[in-house]
Amino acid sequence: MSSPTPLVIGNWKLNPTTSAETKALFLAVRKQLKKDESVTVVVAPPFPFIPDLTRLSPAGRLPVAAQDVFYEESGAHTGEVSATMLASFGVSHVIIGHSERRAKGETDEVINKKIHAVLKRKLVPVVCIGESERDGQAKFYGFVEAQLRSLATGLTARQMAQVVIAYEPIWAIGTGKTATPDDVKEMQLFITTVLTKLYDRPTGKRVRIIYGGSVKPDNAKALHEGGGMHGFLVGGASLKPDDFISIVRSVSK
Numbered sequence: 001m002s003s004p005t006p007l008v009i010g011n012w013k014l015n016p017t018t019s020a021e022t023k024a025l026f027l028a029v030r031k032q033l034k035k036d037e038s039v040t041v042v043v044a045p046p047f048p049f050i051p052d053l054t055r056l057s058p059a060g061r062l063p064v065a066a067q068d069v070f071y072e073e074s075g076a077h078t079g080e081v082s083a084t085m086l087a088s089f090g091v092s093h094v095i096i097g098h099s100e101r102r103a104k105g106e107t108d109e110v111i112n113k114k115i116h117a118v119l120k121r122k123l124v125p126v127v128c129i130g131e132s133e134r135d136g137q138a139k140f141y142g143f144v145e146a147q148l149r150s151l152a153t154g155l156t157a158r159q160m161a162q163v164v165i166a167y168e169p170i171w172a173i174g175t176g177k178t179a180t181p182d183d184v185k186e187m188q189l190f191i192t193t194v195l196t197k198l199y200d201r202p203t204g205k206r207v208r209i210i211y212g213g214s215v216k217p218d219n220a221k222a223l224h225e226g227g228g229m230h231g232f233l234v235g236g237a238s239l240k241p242d243d244f245i246s247i248v249r250s251v252s253k
Contacts, residue, residue: 004208006224006251007164007231009065009126010043010238011095011212022049023056028241030062038253039231042093043238047081054090065093065126068101071113083121093124095233097151099170102128108150115151119159126233127151128212130168141190148194157199161206165191166233172213174235181226184211188228217246224251 010029016022022045033041044065045053053064070080086094096118097111111127118125129147131140144167152160167187172178179187188209196204211223212233220232231251237243 004206004230006039006253007208007210008039008041008244008248008251009093009095009166009210009231009233010041010244011067011098011233011235012043012045012238013067013100013235014046015239019049019052022046023052025239025241026053026056026062029244030057032241032245033062033248035061037248039248039251041248044093044095050086050091051089060090060092063092064090065095066091067095067098069094069096069114069118071110071117073117083117083123087121087123091123093126093164094118095126095128095166097128099128099130099168099173108147112151112153115163116154119155119162124162124164126164126166126210128166128168128233130170130213132170134169134171144187144190145194148191149198152195152198157203160195160199161203163207165207165209166212167191167209167229168212168233174214176214178214178219178223179211179227181222184223184227184229215247217243217250220247220250 016025042063042065044067050064066086069083069086070077073082073084096114115125115127129144131143134140169179191209192204195207208230210231210233211227211229215232215234216237232247234247237247
């Protein structure tokens, strides 16, 4: 079975602050991408700028992701955005369960509902998991397994194969601390093992697993080659086109 195509997603979070700045950043990234890129590269801007960017990439050369979604289609849900709305603007991927959302009270049950809503609209869920700290007794593996079991609730093997798992240890997000390649490899093997137990070996190997947590140009190559994952979810470095493209190149076949 061939390895999944590497995936690198730039999570811009609450940046940039204007449409003009967002378009300029998008075009700067798109300009440096090779047409025959052996990596799927996706950027996730703030909600208001999604229509601007999908219009700038009508052929999907640089796909656009959403940073969150609501699980209902419509109704009295002030301020929410549905998967149907996102699909209508050409969004391809949706980040779900980011630690910053979990910190605001988002539960595993809500995350599971969002996954189902996104898959229903044939979008790709990028589901974030990860421990807040690493204890000496390795209890954090149990924490990660519980997250995996919850997000997989009600998903068939075929649906699960469409999901991207983004392993982001919370202690490494925006802190400058980074998991070692050995840490990442151990977690990749663990996640694959859990998915194999939940489904079967082919499904466990088909699910793309990417790493996030202070990924930078100077550590991306080592993390990719030693970590065994299928790409990265990049935060701060994705706002610097040269740095972001350098990370993309680090996973290029």
